[in-house]
Amino acid sequence: MTTTPTVLKPAGTAARGLGRTNRRDTWWVAPGIQAVLFTVCATYLFFSGIVWNPLFGTPYLVDGYLSPLFSPLLFPDALPRFISPGLLILWVPLGFRATCYYYRKAYYRFYFADPPGCAVGEPSVHRGYKMETAFPFILQNIHRYFLYLAFIPLTFLWIDAFGAVFGQSGGVRVGLGGVLFFVNVTLLTGYSLSCHSLRHVVGGRLDCFSCTRRQQVRYGLWQRLTDLNRHHMAWAWASLISVTLADLYVRLLALGVIADPAIRL
Amino acid sequence: MANLLMRIFRGSPKEPGTFAEFEVPVEEGMVVLDALHWIQAHAAPDLAVRWNCKAAKCGSCSAEVNGRPSLTCKTRLSDFDLDEPITVEPMRAFPLVRDLVTDVSWNYEINRSIPPFQPPADTPVEEWRWQQEDIERVQEYRKCIECFLCQDVCHVLRNHEVERPFLGPRFLVRAAGLEMHPIDTADRTGYLKDDGGIGLCNITKCCTEVCPEHIKITDNAIIPLKERVADRYYDPIQMFWRRLRGDRSSAPAAAAPAASDGGDRSS
Numbered sequence: 001m002t003t004t005p006t007v008l009k010p011a012g013t014a015a016r017g018l019g020r021t022n023r024r025d026t027w028w029v030a031p032g033i034q035a036v037l038f039t040v041c042a043t044y045l046f047f048s049g050i051v052w053n054p055l056f057g058t059p060y061l062v063d064g065y066l067s068p069l070f071s072p073l074l075f076p077d078a079l080p081r082f083i084s085p086g087l088l089i090l091w092v093p094l095g096f097r098a099t100c101y102y103y104r105k106a107y108y109r110f111y112f113a114d115p116p117g118c119a120v121g122e123p124s125v126h127r128g129y130k131m132e133t134a135f136p137f138i139l140q141n142i143h144r145y146f147l148y149l150a151f152i153p154l155t156f157l158w159i160d161a162f163g164a165v166f167g168q169s170g171g172v173r174v175g176l177g178g179v180l181f182f183v184n185v186t187l188l189t190g191y192s193l194s195c196h197s198l199r200h201v202v203g204g205r206l207d208c209f210s211c212t213r214r215q216q217v218r219y220g221l222w223q224r225l226t227d228l229n230r231h232h233m234a235w236a237w238a239s240l241i242s243v244t245l246a247d248l249y250v251r252l253l254a255l256g257v258i259a260d261p262a263i264r265l
Numbered sequence: 266m267a268n269l270l271m272r273i274f275r276g277s278p279k280e281p282g283t284f285a286e287f288e289v290p291v292e293e294g295m296v297v298l299d300a301l302h303w304i305q306a307h308a309a310p311d312l313a314v315r316w317n318c319k320a321a322k323c324g325s326c327s328a329e330v331n332g333r334p335s336l337t338c339k340t341r342l343s344d345f346d347l348d349e350p351i352t353v354e355p356m357r358a359f360p361l362v363r364d365l366v367t368d369v370s371w372n373y374e375i376n377r378s379i380p381p382f383q384p385p386a387d388t389p390v391e392e393w394r395w396q397q398e399d400i401e402r403v404q405e406y407r408k409c410i411e412c413f414l415c416q417d418v419c420h421v422l423r424n425h426e427v428e429r430p431f432l433g434p435r436f437l438v439r440a441a442g443l444e445m446h447p448i449d450t451a452d453r454t455g456y457l458k459d460d461g462g463i464g465l466c467n468i469t470k471c472c473t474e475v476c477p478e479h480i481k482i483t484d485n486a487i488i489p490l491k492e493r494v495a496d497r498y499y500d501p502i503q504m505f506w507r508r509l510r511g512d513r514s515s516a517p518a519a520a521a522p523a524a525s526d527g528g529d530r531s532s
Contacts, residue, residue: 007378008430009371013282014357014423022332022352101468101488108467115420118471119332119357122424129425133464141499144492196484200492208447210396219398229484 018113020121027117035110037237038103041244045069048247049086059254060086060247064164065177067250068184068243072156089153093243096150099143101196102236144197154192157185168264175262180249184242191235194228267291269347271300273312274354277363284352285309291347297337298326301353301365313364321477324412328365329354334414334475356417369413375432378460379440383451399447406442406486408478409435415472415482421465431462434472434482441486444493454497457490466491 015021049069052058060067067086074088097103108114114131115122132140161181166172192198203222209215228235252258268288276282287308289300301314314337316326321339330340331352345351359367384393415434416422422433432440440461444453457463468491472482480486496503 007371007374009358009375009422009433010360010368012358012367012423013355013361016424022329022354024331024349024352025333104467105469105483108469114467115424115469115471118418118420118469118474119329119334119423122420126425129421129429129465131421131465131467133429133462137467138464138499141491141495144495144500196488197492200489200496204489205493205496207399207445207449208395209398211447232484 014119015121016124017121018123019116021117021119023117023119027120031106031110031117034106038106038110038240041240044244045090045247048251049090050084052251053084053086054082058251060250062250062254063177063260064168064173065181065250065253065260066160067247068157068160068181069247071153071160092146092149092153096143096146096192097236097240099140099146100236101143102232104140143195144201147192147195147197150192154185154188157181157188161185170264172265173262174265175260177249177253177260178262180242180246184239184246187235187239187242190228191232191239193225194232194235196229196232199225199229267347269300269342270350271304272350272352273301273304273309273365274352275309275312275364276361278361282361284354286350291342293343295342297328297330297335297340297342297351297353300342300351301337313362313366315366322410324410327356327412327414327417329357329417334417336412336414336477339477356413358417358419358423359413369416372411372413372416372433372435375430376436376439378456379432379436379443380451380453380456382443382446382449384448385450388448393448395447402445402485403442405480406438408480409438410478411435412477414475414477418471418475419466420469420471421462421467425465429462429465430460431465432457434466434487437461437463437466437490438480438482438486441490444490452497454494458494458498463487463490463494 021027048067053060060070061073066073069086069090070084071089074085076085079085079088109116113123114126131137161178161184164181165174165178199222202225203209203215203218206215206218206222209219209222249258253260267290269291271287271289272284273287274282275285287304289303291300298314298316298319301312301316305312305314314326316338317323318325319338321336324336326337327334328337329335329352330337331345332354334356337353342351353365355361355365355367356369359369359371362368384390413435415438419433421431425431437457440453440457443449443451444457453461466487468483468487470483472487473480473484476482
């Protein structure tokens with residue numbers, strides 16, 4: 001059995017050089033805004049989850065609200081002071097988002113200019129292009145493992161959200177923090193369930209959807225996840241912003257900058 | 266009737282290309298191809314333009330309008346600010362033949378390398394059966410009109426073309442249609458990983474953005490194929506599971522026979 005040898009495409013006439021294009025639209029606006037938003041959120045989350053606590057001892061748990069960056073809270077008293085408990089958790093969502101098919105599109109454009117935009121020239125540094133066939137980007141193929149792991153902190157975030165409302169000694173507390181926690185965990189769940197890898201694992205890898213009863217069930221699930229997957233980009237951004245805001249809210253509460261408006265039932 | 270300034274690429278491989286300017290009278294409902302035809306009829310009869318159906322179904326009139334890969338027959342002049350000139354140039358990812366015409370024959374050559382449709386050997390053709398839900402995914406891929414705009418905009422082909430083999434979005438879509446066909450028995454994951462160069466795609470979704478048939482190329486074809494390649498080559502649990510079940514195909518797949526018909530679109 002043989003295949004016809006793959007042929008290389010002959011050279012075209014595309015302009016070389018970063019940003020060279022005849023496009024007249026504002027192709028750079030969307031990646032520009034995304035770059036700013038992503039960098040601000042990622043930098044904030046890095047400092048909040050890993051740096052602030054060891055350096056300044058800023059509390060991440062206040063009045064029944066645990067910052068989502070530290071959930072589940074692992075060995076908070078056993079760890080040396082220079083290690084944030086967030087470090088034990090954050091590598092999972094970090095890996096999940098770094099290998100996410102949507103974020104790959106976004107950061108390959110705005111961080112690597114590979115390409116900076118559609119039909120827009122790239123820097124000459126990309127001439128030895130191997131992308132996801134070689135280290136380190138070949139590791140993008142383990143996205144599904146980060147997906148599996150991401151469901152662990154996600155489960156704890158649901159527990160935290162319910163705990164923030166129903167787990168109070170004084171009864172039920174409907175506070176702004178609780179609402180924020182529920183919105184955050186809902187968006188994170190939407191982001192996880194709309195994942196391309198999950199869609200594949202649930203049913204996408206099947207060739208026949210109707211052959212057995214089990215495959216029909218998987219087809220039904222695959223259809224639901226496909227509906228969610230159409231909005232994966234929106235889930236990705238909304239959940240990134242919500243997790244940033246939820247953490248910021250807890251930090252400001254802990255520092256006494258704001259109070260938690262709440263109704264107690 | 267307003268006049269529009271159009272800047273049209275003129276040139277061939279033997280002479281340096283330049284942009285020639287033409288004033289074109291604009292009528293309501295005109296598309297870019299109408300303007301090109303007006304130029305051919307009134308100002309430059311030797312302007313080379315490839316076109317056929319003028320109904321966005323043959324995929325012949327692909328070009329770059331204001332730098333954006335587009336079908337000229339589907340791009341309305343009313344979408345632009347007519348006080349500004351409109352630039353039309355050939356697809357830049359392919360070698361130039363002349364003016365707005367490029368040599369896209371490489372696409373047909375690489376298509377022949379895709380392992381073709383392989384139905385079960387023991388099932389006669391009159392007994393082939395499948396349900397609508399099994400074939401719906403594949404039907405989306407079959408909407409492709411082979412305009413090659415996705416190939417043109419793909420930065421791997423456009424900017425990295427001479428370095429490594431790569432099928433490009435159009436033929437990843439075709440491979441997906443074969444790979445996900447309910448009665449196809451060939452395994453193309455090895456081919457996709459090596460000769461198809463699927464790892465070179467970094468899913469920047471430009472192909473999806475320019476597809477005139479609105480095929481979700483990246484989400485529905487390329488990413489599912491990448492996941493199938495990951496199943497086969499990068500997922501240790503999957504590999505272990507296949508070995509446990511005695512699945513011999515857990516070894517890198519043998520390639521299917523080469524296509525004899527190249528553009529097999531009946532599969």
